[in-house]
Amino acid sequence: MQLSDLALAPLDALRSTRSYIADITTPTLRLGVTGLARAGKTVFITSLVRNLVRGGRLPFLSAYAQVRILSAELTPQPDDGVPRFDYERHLASLTGAEPVWPESTRAISQLRVTLTFERTNALARALGPARLHIDIVDYPGEWLLDLALLGKSYAQWAADAMVMARAPARGGSADAWLAHVARLDPAAPADEAAAIRAAEVFTTYLHAARAKEPALSTVGPGRFLMPGEREGSPLLCFAPLDIAPDARIASGSLAAMMARRYESYRAQVVKPFFQDHFSRLDRQIVLIDALTALNRGAHAIDDLSHALEAALVAFRPGARGWLSMFLSSRIDRIVFAVTKADHLPASSHDRLERLLGLIVENAARRAETAGADIRTLAIAALRATSEARASRNGETLACIKGVPLSGERLGERVFDGRSEIAIFPGDLDVDPRAALAAARILPAGEAGLGMGLVRFRPPRLPPEGSTIEAQPWPHIRLDKALEHLLGDRLV
Ligand SMILES: Nc1nc2c(ncn2[C@@H]2O[C@H](COP(=O)(O)OP(=O)(O)O)[C@@H](O)[C@H]2O)c(=O)[nH]1
Ligand SMILES: [Mg+2]
The missing domain is CATH 3.40.50.300 (P-loop containing nucleotide triphosphate hydrolases)
Structure with missing residues (x-):
C-alpha cells in the first residue's frame, strides 16, 4: 500500500460518512x-x-x-x-x-x-x-380486500363468501362454484386433492365474476385474484365451505384443513403485507x-x-x-x-x-x-387523445381524437391501429346526482353512456436521448x- 492511499483512506471514510448522514x-x-x-x-x-x-x-x-x-x-x-x-x-x-x-x-x-x-x-x-x-x-x-380477513374467523369468512356468491348481482357467474361446494361435506375427512380442486373452482369463479364486471372487487381473498409471487403456493389452497358463521369445526375434517390454511394465509401473507x-x-x-x-x-x-x-x-x-x-x-x-x-x-x-x-x-x-x-x-x-370539435345539425360538439389500438371496435368498425378518429363520447350531466342516476339505470353490460370504450394507442413521444432537450x-x-x-x- 502506498502512503498516498493511506492518507486518503480517512478522508474517503469521512466523505462517505457525510453522505451517509445526509x-x-x-x-x-x-x-x-x-x-x-x-x-x-x-x-x-x-x-x-x-x-x-x-x-x-x-x-x-x-x-x-x-x-x-x-x-x-x-x-x-x-x-x-x-x-x-x-x-x-x-x-x-x-x-x-x-x-x-x-x-x-x-x-x-x-x-x-x-x-x-x-x-x-x-x-x-x-x-x-x-x-x-x-x-x-x-x-x-x-x-x-384482505384487510377484511384480519377481523374474521374462517367460519365467519366462509359464511360471508357463500352469501356473496348467492347474491343476484353475481348474475350466474357463481353457479359452477355453488354446484361444486354443494357436493363438499365440511365434516368429511381432510383431503388434499379436494382442497386443491375446491380452491381452483373458487378462484375460477372469482375471476369470472370480475371479468363480467371489472369494477367488481369486494370478493377476496386478494391473492386469489392477484397472487403476486404466491402463484401456486399451498397457502392459496383453501376455499369457503357452506358452514354457519359460528360452526364448530371437527378436527381432522375438510373444514379443519381449510380453516388451518386460512389461518396460515392470514399470518404469512396478509399480516406481513399490512405490517411491512x-x-x-x-x-x-x-x-x-x-x-x-x-x-x-x-x-x-x-x-x-x-x-x-x-x-x-x-x-x-x-x-x-x-x-x-x-x-x-x-x-x-x-x-x-x-x-x-x-x-x-x-x-x-x-x-x-x-x-x-x-x-x-x-x-x-x-x-x-x-x-x-x-x-x-x-x-x-x-394523454393519448386531443380535443376536437364536430358539428351536428348546427350544434358544435366537443369530441376527442386519437388512434384506437389495432383490433378495437366501435359498432361495426374494427380499427387497424393507424387511422385517427374523432369520437363524440356523449355528455355527462352537469349535476353529478343526475349523472349517477343516469348511469345507474343502465342495464348491466350495456355501453350506456357511450363514452369511448375504445382503447387508444399511447401518444407519439420523442425518443429519450440524454442530449435531446426533454419534451x-x-x-x-x-x-x-x-x-x-x-x-x-x-x-
Ligand atoms: N388513454 C389512456 N389510457 C391509459 C392511461 N393510463 C393507463 N391507460 C390504459 O390502461 C391500461 C392499463 O394501465 P396500467 O398502468 O398497466 O395499469 P395497472 O395494471 O394498474 O398497472 C394501459 O395499458 C392503457 O391502455 C392514460 O392516462 N390514458
Ligand atoms: Mg401495473
Whole structure:
C-alpha cells in the first residue's frame, strides 16, 4: 500500500460518512399507489417519475411552478427485499418508434426519487437546499380486500363468501362454484386433492365474476385474484365451505384443513403485507377506472362504491382495536383519481370529478372516515387523445381524437391501429346526482353512456436521448394530484 492511499483512506471514510448522514437525515415520504388491475398504476408512476426527473408541464405543483425544484433523480431504494419498479423498461415501451403501453405488473414494487429543492422561507433557505426522498410503492388494490380477513374467523369468512356468491348481482357467474361446494361435506375427512380442486373452482369463479364486471372487487381473498409471487403456493389452497358463521369445526375434517390454511394465509401473507408495507405509507393515491363502471350500469357502480368503502376502511385514520395493530394510521392525505380522463373532452373533466366526488363521499360516510384529507380528481397520467370539435345539425360538439389500438371496435368498425378518429363520447350531466342516476339505470353490460370504450394507442413521444432537450409529456391534472400528495412537503 502506498502512503498516498493511506492518507486518503480517512478522508474517503469521512466523505462517505457525510453522505451517509445526509442520507439518513433526509426525510422520506412514502407514497402508496394502488388500484385494481389495469386501473393505470404503471402508467401513472412512469409518467410521474418522467415528469419530475426530465421536467414537465406542471403548473399546479407549486414548488415546480416556482422553480424551486433544483434536481430530481432516481436513487437506490431502501428496501432490498422489494422488487424495483422497472421504470426504464416502461419508459422504453412508451418512447419506442412504435409506442406501446407498458406490460402489466402483478405484484408489489418500489422506486425512490430524491428531490433537492429550495425552501420558501427565507431563513430556512439560507441553510441551503433541502432534500426529500419519495418512496413510491406500487401494490395491487386487490390486496386491500384482505384487510377484511384480519377481523374474521374462517367460519365467519366462509359464511360471508357463500352469501356473496348467492347474491343476484353475481348474475350466474357463481353457479359452477355453488354446484361444486354443494357436493363438499365440511365434516368429511381432510383431503388434499379436494382442497386443491375446491380452491381452483373458487378462484375460477372469482375471476369470472370480475371479468363480467371489472369494477367488481369486494370478493377476496386478494391473492386469489392477484397472487403476486404466491402463484401456486399451498397457502392459496383453501376455499369457503357452506358452514354457519359460528360452526364448530371437527378436527381432522375438510373444514379443519381449510380453516388451518386460512389461518396460515392470514399470518404469512396478509399480516406481513399490512405490517411491512401498508402501515408505513404516508400518502396514498387510489386509481379507479371509473369510465368502465359508468358504462356498465347499476351493478358495476354499486360494486365500485363497495370497493371504495372497503378501501376507505383500510385508510381510516385512527382505526381502533385489532386493526390498529396493523395500521399506524399515518396516511393523512388520500387522492382518489379516475384515470384515463382523456377518453372525455375537457368540458367533461370537472363533471367526472364531481361524479367521483359523490361516489367517494357516500362511501366515506358509510365507512365513517374522518381525519384524512381526501381529494377526488379526474386525471390522465399520459394523454393519448386531443380535443376536437364536430358539428351536428348546427350544434358544435366537443369530441376527442386519437388512434384506437389495432383490433378495437366501435359498432361495426374494427380499427387497424393507424387511422385517427374523432369520437363524440356523449355528455355527462352537469349535476353529478343526475349523472349517477343516469348511469345507474343502465342495464348491466350495456355501453350506456357511450363514452369511448375504445382503447387508444399511447401518444407519439420523442425518443429519450440524454442530449435531446426533454419534451414534456401530455397529461391531465397529474400536477394537481402531485400537489395534494407532495406539495406540503416541498415548502
Ligand atoms: N388513454 C389512456 N389510457 C391509459 C392511461 N393510463 C393507463 N391507460 C390504459 O390502461 C391500461 C392499463 O394501465 P396500467 O398502468 O398497466 O395499469 P395497472 O395494471 O394498474 O398497472 C394501459 O395499458 C392503457 O391502455 C392514460 O392516462 N390514458
Ligand atoms: Mg401495473
